[in-house]
Amino acid sequence: MTNDKRPGFLGYRRSDGRIGTRNHVLVVPTVICSAVVAERVAASAAPVATALPHLAGCGQLGPDMRVTHDTLAAYCAHPNVGAVLVIALGCEQVVAQMLAETAKRHGKPAEIIAIQSEGGTVRTTEKGTRIVQGLAERLASTERDWCDVSELVLCLKCGGSDYTSGLASNPALGRVTDRLVDLGGSAVLGEVAEIMGAEHLLAARATNPNAAAQLIQIIRRVESEARSLGLDIRGTQPSPGNIRGGLTTIEEKSLGATHKGGERAPLEEVVGYSAPIRHKGLTVMDTPGLDVEAVTGMVGGGAQVVVFTTGLGTPTGNPIAPVIKITGNARTARQMADNIDLDVSGIMAETETLDASADRLFDEVLAVASGRETAAERLGHREFAIHRRNPTI
Amino acid sequence: MKAALVISERDNVATALQPLDDGRVLDLGGVSVAVLEAIPSGHKVAIRAIAAGEPVIKYGSPIGTATADIAAGAHVHTHNVASGRGRGDLDEPAPAAEPRLAEPPDGT
Numbered sequence: 001m002t003n004d005k006r007p008g009f010l011g012y013r014r015s016d017g018r019i020g021t022r023n024h025v026l027v028v029p030t031v032i033c034s035a036v037v038a039e040r041v042a043a044s045a046a047p048v049a050t051a052l053p054h055l056a057g058c059g060q061l062g063p064d065m066r067v068t069h070d071t072l073a074a075y076c077a078h079p080n081v082g083a084v085l086v087i088a089l090g091c092e093q094v095v096a097q098m099l100a101e102t103a104k105r106h107g108k109p110a111e112i113i114a115i116q117s118e119g120g121t122v123r124t125t126e127k128g129t130r131i132v133q134g135l136a137e138r139l140a141s142t143e144r145d146w147c148d149v150s151e152l153v154l155c156l157k158c159g160g161s162d163y164t165s166g167l168a169s170n171p172a173l174g175r176v177t178d179r180l181v182d183l184g185g186s187a188v189l190g191e192v193a194e195i196m197g198a199e200h201l202l203a204a205r206a207t208n209p210n211a212a213a214q215l216i217q218i219i220r221r222v223e224s225e226a227r228s229l230g231l232d233i234r235g236t237q238p239s240p241g242n243i244r245g246g247l248t249t250i251e252e253k254s255l256g257a258t259h260k261g262g263e264r265a266p267l268e269e270v271v272g273y274s275a276p277i278r279h280k281g282l283t284v285m286d287t288p289g290l291d292v293e294a295v296t297g298m299v300g301g302g303a304q305v306v307v308f309t310t311g312l313g314t315p316t317g318n319p320i321a322p323v324i325k326i327t328g329n330a331r332t333a334r335q336m337a338d339n340i341d342l343d344v345s346g347i348m349a350e351t352e353t354l355d356a357s358a359d360r361l362f363d364e365v366l367a368v369a370s371g372r373e374t375a376a377e378r379l380g381h382r383e384f385a386i387h388r389r390n391p392t393i
Numbered sequence: 394m395k396a397a398l399v400i401s402e403r404d405n406v407a408t409a410l411q412p413l414d415d416g417r418v419l420d421l422g423g424v425s426v427a428v429l430e431a432i433p434s435g436h437k438v439a440i441r442a443i444a445a446g447e448p449v450i451k452y453g454s455p456i457g458t459a460t461a462d463i464a465a466g467a468h469v470h471t472h473n474v475a476s477g478r479g480r481g482d483l484d485e486p487a488p489a490a491e492p493r494l495a496e497p498p499d500g501t
Contacts, residue, residue, distance in 0.1 A: 163435035233479030246435030
């Protein structure tokens with residue numbers, strides 16, 4: 001889509017100045033104990049209402065507790081969310097009021113109910129259902145506005161990689177990243193272990209010494225974690241499926257994976273898990289390689305659209321952000337057609353150029369940002385998992 | 394479709410874009426390499442001899458070190474390439490590469 005020769009999309013302008021690509025009622029359980037009720041409540045107004053079922057919220061130590069809280073709060077503040085219902089148990093660590101206050105500070109209606117004070121599963125589900133259906137009705141009249149492409153924050157992700165990822169889908173996405181950043185937009189790359197072996201290429205594009213130094217530091221941390229366990233990360237990185245697909249080492253996987261970040265987009269900052277993405281250009285987020293935890297964190301950081309490249313195929317979605325699946329593997333495009341949004345296997349077959357594939361992907365990103373449903377949304381894939389570092393106490 | 398692809402001129406491996414049979418002769422931009430064993434699609438084939446201890450290069454960057462002498466035309470994979478990264482199983486792990494840090498744009 002273009003307007004006055006600048007590409008753009010139809011998004012939701014929020015009162016805090018941020019731009020959403022979706023308009024969800026978010027049902028947030030504070031703790032695993034209220035997750036089932038939250039899912040049932042959200043199901044009563046799906047797909048507008050969507051839940052964040054998670055395994056944490058209690059029994060967590062300092063830094064881990066903070067990551068859980070900050071991730072949930074980041075979703076409450078996210079521009080793809082129009083209203084929030086927090087469902088508490090009543091005795092957990094995560095504070096329901098703080099989540100609701102975050103949503104309100106960002107101009108969103110927010111309510112809280114607690115299972116212990118409502119009097120059990122049945123009453124809480126009934127009351128939550130009434131609240132969520134009311135919030136969904138309020139959101140129904142929100143209209144989309146024309147927004148410049150520079151308002152986009154794109155999450156760059158790959159999963160189920162094979163040799164086509166590094167040759168076709170990741171370079172196609174990299175061209176989209178460069179074009180978006182040239183136009184003033186933002187992109188975020190995570191999966192620190194999958195930068196290992198390619199960090200020299202990204203560090204050389206850092207606009208400040210801090211970003212380069214932090215990138216090296218988080219990669220060394222991942223290596224020292226493997227060392228402290230006395231393990232070789234091969235078998236985990238690359239995964240058994242990656243190895244069957246022809247990827248031999250983490251360096252090879254990383255060199256292919258890092259193509260997603262383009263060839264010239266400047267690296268502006270390295271941020272912590274689900275921390276705000278504050279700069280135009282490229283940001284690296286400290287996330288694990290596990291797909292759902294990585295996407296969860298980068299969407300928490302503010303990405304409104306995810307592009308997920310895959311070789312072997314994978315269904316992962318997200319509760320609030322559309323996830324676009326793209327593959328360069330013709331067999332996967334056929335075999336997992338219901339999960340794939342864009343087939344760029346023509347790059348491998350030499351029937352389509354990389355640039356032509358990238359143009360199609362760029363158009364798809366803008367169409368999805370404007371509301372086009374992705375395969376993951378159509379199939380109800382709303383995976384969500386908060387990264388944890390410490391043991392449960 | 395090409396039978397195999399060399400990504401960078403610095404590379405010493407090519408990626409098979411289709412299953413390659415033993416004995417097939419690959420024409421890689423003027424260099425011809427006879428395949429010595431069956432190579433599955435997506436896997437790598439050496440395009441020149443790589444001695445044990447030498448880096449294996451793809452995308453123009455090292456992806457690991459040869460653990461045995463690899464003949465031109467041989468399959469290059471986990472059986473003859475070791476990663477130098479994330480190796481907690483080694484007594485003395487290889488140090489992380491020291492990447493060049495970019496100069497700040499204002500030269501300060």
